[in-house]
Amino acid sequence: MTSPAALAAPIAPVPAVNNGWRQRKWALIRLASPIVLLALWQLGSAVGLIPQDVLPAPSLILEAGIELIENGQLADALGVSGIRVVEGLLLGGFLGVALGTAVGLSRWFEATVDPPMQMIRALPHLGLIPLFILWFGIGELPKVLLVALGVSFPLYLNTFSAIRQVDPKLFETAQVLGFSLWERFHRIIVPSAAPQVLVGARQSLAIAWLTLIVAEQINADSGIGFLINNARDFLRIDIIIFGLIVYALLGIGTDAIVRILERRALGYRT
Amino acid sequence: MTLTAAQDVRIAGELRHVDKWYGDHHVLDDVSVRVDRGEIVALIGRSGSGKSTVLRVLSGLSTDHTGGRTVSGAPALAFQEPRLFPWRDVRTNVVYGLTRSRLTKAEARARTDRALADVGLADRAEAWPLTLSGGQAQRVSLARALVAEPELLLLDEPFGALDALTRLSMRALLLDLWREHGFGVLLVTHDVDEAVALADRVLVLDEGRLIHTLEIDEPRTSTHSERHRIELLDQLGVRI
Numbered sequence: 264m265t266s267p268a269a270l271a272a273p274i275a276p277v278p279a280v281n282n283g284w285r286q287r288k289w290a291l292i293r294l295a296s297p298i299v300l301l302a303l304w305q306l307g308s309a310v311g312l313i314p315q316d317v318l319p320a321p322s323l324i325l326e327a328g329i330e331l332i333e334n335g336q337l338a339d340a341l342g343v344s345g346i347r348v349v350e351g352l353l354l355g356g357f358l359g360v361a362l363g364t365a366v367g368l369s370r371w372f373e374a375t376v377d378p379p380m381q382m383i384r385a386l387p388h389l390g391l392i393p394l395f396i397l398w399f400g401i402g403e404l405p406k407v408l409l410v411a412l413g414v415s416f417p418l419y420l421n422t423f424s425a426i427r428q429v430d431p432k433l434f435e436t437a438q439v440l441g442f443s444l445w446e447r448f449h450r451i452i453v454p455s456a457a458p459q460v461l462v463g464a465r466q467s468l469a470i471a472w473l474t475l476i477v478a479e480q481i482n483a484d485s486g487i488g489f490l491i492n493n494a495r496d497f498l499r500i501d502i503i504i505f506g507l508i509v510y511a512l513l514g515i516g517t518d519a520i521v522r523i524l525e526r527r528a529l530g531y532r533t
Numbered sequence: 534m535t536l537t538a539a540q541d542v543r544i545a546g547e548l549r550h551v552d553k554w555y556g557d558h559h560v561l562d563d564v565s566v567r568v569d570r571g572e573i574v575a576l577i578g579r580s581g582s583g584k585s586t587v588l589r590v591l592s593g594l595s596t597d598h599t600g601g602r603t604v605s606g607a608p609a610l611a612f613q614e615p616r617l618f619p620w621r622d623v624r625t626n627v628v629y630g631l632t633r634s635r636l637t638k639a640e641a642r643a644r645t646d647r648a649l650a651d652v653g654l655a656d657r658a659e660a661w662p663l664t665l666s667g668g669q670a671q672r673v674s675l676a677r678a679l680v681a682e683p684e685l686l687l688l689d690e691p692f693g694a695l696d697a698l699t700r701l702s703m704r705a706l707l708l709d710l711w712r713e714h715g716f717g718v719l720l721v722t723h724d725v726d727e728a729v730a731l732a733d734r735v736l737v738l739d740e741g742r743l744i745h746t747l748e749i750d751e752p753r754t755s756t757h758s759e760r761h762r763i764e765l766l767d768q769l770g771v772r773i
Contacts (some may be wrong), residue, residue, distance in 0.1 A: 436616045441633040454620035531620050531661040
């Protein structure tokens with residue numbers, strides 16, 4: 264393997280003017296790479312190299328998407344799936360943060376609540392689907408509960424450890440300054456724990472979408488998963504791929520929202 | 534623990550025959566300390582001599598001791614590290630020093646701005662603590678300690694982490710604030726020069742016992758060698 268010094272050596276002495284162009288060049292290449300790939304895919308489809316019943320051309324997938332947008336099916340599906348995720352996130356997020364806070368603040372809660380939480384965490388929550396169907400039927404409830412279950416653990420673990428990592432010297436300072444319990448909570452614990460809780464929120468969001476995708480594959484009569492399953496029955500590969508892209512965009516979009524929150528919460532670290 | 538209102542109006546804080554144990558370890562052995570208003574007392578000692586414990590007992594942070602404790606009002610305590618809340622701006626950090634005071638928002642704001650002006654940081658009120666230099670952060674910590682106008686200021690090696698030049702400016706600032714407000718100071722340090730430069734009285738603590746008291750009756754910073762230091766430091770841009 265080459266040593267880091269040997270790798271860095273030829274890059275370091277480049278003059279500043281050249282440097283700016285170099286950086287832009289790499290940015291352009293990074294941007295061009297997926298576009299070229301997409302163009303090759305389209306070209307391969309056009310000349311018959313890629314069989315359209317296996318992988319339709321990008322233009323066909325786009326058309327399928329426009330069709331779903333125009334006939335309102337996408338909006339309906341997004342609404343149903345969105346409500347499932349939001350309900351699951353609210354329920355699981357509340358449980359995770361509340362239990363994590365209780366366990367982080369109290370040794371008594373840690374001794375009583377943490378062991379069962381760790382045991383439940385060891386169960387793969389997606390494996391509980393058959394059980395949830397038997398317990399809660401095939402309506403909205405099992406899907407929301409499954410999302411909530413998946414969401415609660417990253418938030419629980421991150422909240423717990425974030426609270427345990429609050430600098431004890433700040434609590435001592437709080438005692439000198441005469442802070443009440445409530446003042447300690449909202450002046451020290453909340454702002455100190457916020458960054459790591461938000462890391463937990465990002466992990467939770469990823470799990471929420473993943474859980475939703477799996478739950479919607481198995482028993483759904485509406486939502487994006489249903490759209491995809493329905494398309495499979497009609498051999499509409501273009502709609503299946505479009506649905507997957509929608510899932511991906513939803514994941515990226517919600518992750519970006521949490522990253523904005525993270526930046527705002529960490530503004531003081533400038 | 535006894536906590537009574539100061540009988541003698543001059544007393545800012547006092548410990549009478551205080552003993553304290555950590556398990557088998559006798560940390561404080563019959564320690565009596567008295568700090569009057571308008572007086573600076575330095576407490577020096579090696580690491581582990583118990584000098585920080587004296588501060589903790591006086592400040593009320595540490596409670597399981599025997600003997601008497603008298604403190605006038607709520608004492609202010611500043612630590613070696615500034616211990617600011619990094620997620621609140623400088624002004625809010627200083628406002629937190631008024632937690633015990635029942636002031637209106639406007640009064641608290643006015644007091645805070647005065648305290649920040651006192652330490653020369655009026656223009657950094659909106660800054661994040663992490664953007665301050667070590668000396669500036671320590672001055673904010675001092676403003677937070679003094680904003681509630683305490684009668685007793687407890688300092689735990691407050692300038693120990695600062696570079697030599699900043700340390701000298703901070704000593705001068707402390708003396709200015711002390712002359713203006715007239716609180717009593719108990720300064721814990723292991724720096725003999727600092728103790729001599731600042732204190733009216735220096736107490737030496739060794740293995741939990743007070744073994745020596747030195748009264749310093751010369752006026753501060755007036756000796757021959759001091760004049761030369763002032764001249765040289767002035768050249769270096771440090772005003773003392």
